[in-house]
Amino acid sequence: MDIRGNRQLLLKWTGQLVLFMLVVNVLHRLILQPLTNFIFFMALQTTGYQVLFNTDMLSFFSTPQAILAALLIIGIASYAAYLEFSVIVILSQYLKSGKLLSLKDAIKKALTTFSSLRGISLVGYFFYVFIFLPVSGMGLSSALFSRFQIPNFITGELTKHSWGGLANFLIYGLITLLFFLFIYTIPMMVLEQWRFFKAFKRSIYYVWKNKQSVFKLFALYGVVWLVADWLPREVFLRMLHSTAVNFEAIYQTYRLSMPTLGFSVILLFYYIGKFVLMPILLSMVVMFYSPENNQVIDLEKEQAVDNKLAAAQKSIGVFGKKLTSKKGVVLLLAVLIIVPMIGSFYRMIEGAEDLHEPxxxxxxxxxxxxxxxxxxxxxxxxxxxxxxxIDILLSADGIPMVIHDDSLKRLADIDQSVHELTAEELGKIALKQNGMVGEIATLEEVAQLTKGKINxxxxxxxxxxxxxxxxxxxxxxxxxxxxxxxxxxxxxxxxxxxxxxxxxxxxxxxxxxxxxxxxxxxxxxxxxxxxxxxxxxxxxxxxxxxxxxxxxxxxxxxxxxxxxxxxxxxxxxxxxxxxxxxxxxxxxxxxxxxxxxxxxxxxxxxxxx
CATH class of the missing domain: 3.20.20.190 (Phosphatidylinositol (PI) phosphodiesterase)
Structure with a gap:
């Protein structure tokens, strides 16, 4: 059946994806995030910490409480994200064959595929979904944790080298390449019921074997991602100088004026896209994939899941029926929409004392x-x-020297360290950076230069x-x-x-x-x-x-x-x-x-x- 010609089927399927993602976001916001936060803060309090900075984080995560909390959070987050992805994969696979599966049936079938997360596969999947995919920034991320960037103190240090710009380009280029090589990992886990590492490797093989059709997917995927995700963020960055797409950035620049209306349309487009972008992109991947296993779900496993769900529904009772009623769903969706709006408005008007001029x-x-x-x-x-x-390190003879690294390799290409040499010896070393040459100054020399000119x-x-x-x-x-x-x-x-x-x-x-x-x-x-x-x-x-x-x-x-x-x-x-x-x-x-x-x-x- 040609699904491209069946507009009604596509519309119903799209509506299912939107509804599913709304419910997923509600559940993440109201249940999963509070639960994982509770586990984390319980571990934090039992170790005597209230807030962690810098190396304290390493000390905390070496404690038994933190290790146990981390394992629990990894398990909860991984299974939640897997259910989210697997429902979309199953809905898309049935649409591919010209069928519209109900959300209830898709969830039941998704629950039968959890065997893909057994053992060490669970840990690999967690790092793939919650570290690699958000860092890639290519839109294929769970609603639980969708975006993460490499800290500037890492990329910024690279740019200190003459080859730093090229290195950053190559790093992000490699991440993008790996993203597309591993793009079939999740569909393979769900449809083939392979564990993570097997699916991980087979995805590379599948991409190489089906280069022609895969390149079409990559091109289509890139266009959708650019229009729905990259373009709105670039508009806000270039025109509103905002690193985030939100109403606060519009309000601060234009208040309530005509340009606000135009940017609000872009904002609305972006937030609608946030709900449907990931499922649309994942569905595109499924459409370009031909599974080896024609029978998507084991019928015996599906019957076992049916029995467990029936028992769970019986134990939930009246409250569960109310929560899953149409009114309950509407209430949850209202919470999802209204609470962020209130939070955004509060952030616009909240403040603290302006302590001194910038x-x-x-x-x-x-x-x-x-x-x-x-x-x-x-x-x-x-x-x-x-x-x-300025950065200060002591020389071998205890003189404060103005230099960032103890190792002299980066700036002087010398296999020696600041702590091994005297101030006099350090002062004779030529430093090179971005075509410029300089010397290591003492704090004394800097004080003489800056007094009365700059603090x-x-x-x-x-x-x-x-x-x-x-x-x-x-x-x-x-x-x-x-x-x-x-x-x-x-x-x-x-x-x-x-x-x-x-x-x-x-x-x-x-x-x-x-x-x-x-x-x-x-x-x-x-x-x-x-x-x-x-x-x-x-x-x-x-x-x-x-x-x-x-x-x-x-x-x-x-x-x-x-x-x-x-x-x-x-x-x-x-x-x-x-x-x-x-x-x-x-x-x-x-x-x-x-x-x-x-x-x-x-x-x-x-x-x-």
Whole structure:
């Protein structure tokens, strides 16, 4: 039967997919997410943590409670996502033969295929669905966890090399290639009832064997993904400087005006697409696949599932019947739609005190010279930045040196380390980066250059071979030049931040966070001995920012190297842009100040709180 000519059948099938995805999102929001969060927070509390940052996450996940919680969450999330995918695969396979299967029957048949997740296959499937597919960003992701990006501190470090841009391109190119090579994995698990690793390997074989028809699928898949997913996000990024497609970005730029209507249509198209994009894309894959096993579902297994469902329905009783009635479904769908709308509106009007005017911090100085060199710092001065961020490591003779890596391999192509050489020896080494040449400066030399021109944001770094106290050595140099209290200090190690603030209470020191887990409670954050936080750009959500701001902590974001992102982050409430291009940051802050009417607290007022 030619399904392309049967419009009525296609419309009914599409309606089934929309209804199914609505129900899936409701169940994820109301049941699965609260359940997995509960398991995680129970493990968190039993280990004495309330919130996790940086290396604390590694310590937490080495505990028995965390391991048990992780296994439970992996199991729950994997089975939920598998059911979601398998129902779509089965509906699509029956449509392919010209039949319309009811959602109830599709779910029953999907439950008979769970044997594909036995043993180690479950773990492999979890990483494929919840790590690889979201990182690929190609739309074939579960509603439970749909998008994830490689942190900027990884991709950003690559761009420090002359070949960094090419490396990033190759990494994402490889991810995309692997995505299409593994694209038949899920249909094979469902239709052939193969375990994950077998389906994984057979998908590659199938793609290679059926190159001609598969390339047609790839082309069609790419067009649908570009129009429904990539294009709306690109419009919001380029025209609204927003990294997220939401009404908040429209409202902040146009308020209630005519352009708001046009962008709202794009927003509506995007959110409708979010519900149907994954099932449509997965269905396309199924349409281009010919299973080896003609009998999709074992009839004996289906009868066993029928018996179990009947027993479950009997135990649920009256409440279950009400919940699955039409009114119950409508109520659940209303919750799914209304709650996010209320949350979005609340985020637009909620706020916290604007502690100080936004500042620009030149990351490792700037790109005007080799990172952390005097030329790079001069670039931050010329750009009008408020601070030049520098990294400090101690030399073999205990002198604070301005350099990021302990290993000299990346910048000098030398198989030696900072901790092995004296300050004099380090000063003779030529550093090369992006066609530029520089030298390793001492903190003393940097202090002489910057005094009266720009403030310093000093990142304290340990290589583990210190013979002197890092905090004291840095403080002594800056104190000698009268810069100790004018500078700010930060570190990825909370212990160093706490030590600086304890020994030198008049200084301002903050915590540099590259990852966090748990509930951000302002009351808990206030117990930390910190004055501000540096966070990664991907962590800069409105909710995350406001919780820190309610704890009276300014939030500075690193490393922001896109002009489009700078204004969006300022609108969200970021008070500091850490960037390799401080001239762009200065321009963005100046425009932001002209176009907004913010009232800022005096420094002594917010610091006292």
């Amino acid at each position: 500042i620009v911090i030149g990351h490792r100085g700037s790109v005007a010279g080799v990172e952390n060199s005097l030329a790079a710092i001069q670039g931050a001065i010329d750009a009008g930045a408020e601070y030049a961020e 310093l944001a000093v990142e304290l770094k340990r290589h583990g071979h210190e013979k002197e106290n890092l905090v004291d050595e840095v403080a002594d140099v800056l104190k000698e030049h009268g810069l100790l209290e004018e500078s700010i200090f930060l570190s990825l190690e909370y212990r160093l931040v706490d030590e600086m603030n304890t020994k030198y209470p008049k200084t301002i020191s903050g915590y540099c966070i590259f990852g966090g887990m748990g509930v951000l409670d302002p009351g808990v954050i206030r117990t930390m001995n910190i004055d501000f936080v540096f966070i990664e750009e991907w962590m800069a959500t409105r909710e995350y920012l406001m919780e820190f701001r309610r704890a009276w902590l300014p939030v500075y974001v690193w490393t922001v190297n896109q002009k489009e992102s700078m204004r969006q982050l300022l609108d969200l409430g970021v008070l500091g842009l850490v960037t390799d291009y401080p001239e762009w940051g200065t321009e963005a802050v100046n425009e932001f100040q002209k176009e907004t009417n913010r009232v800022y607290l005096e420094e002594e007022d917010w610091q006292r709180n």
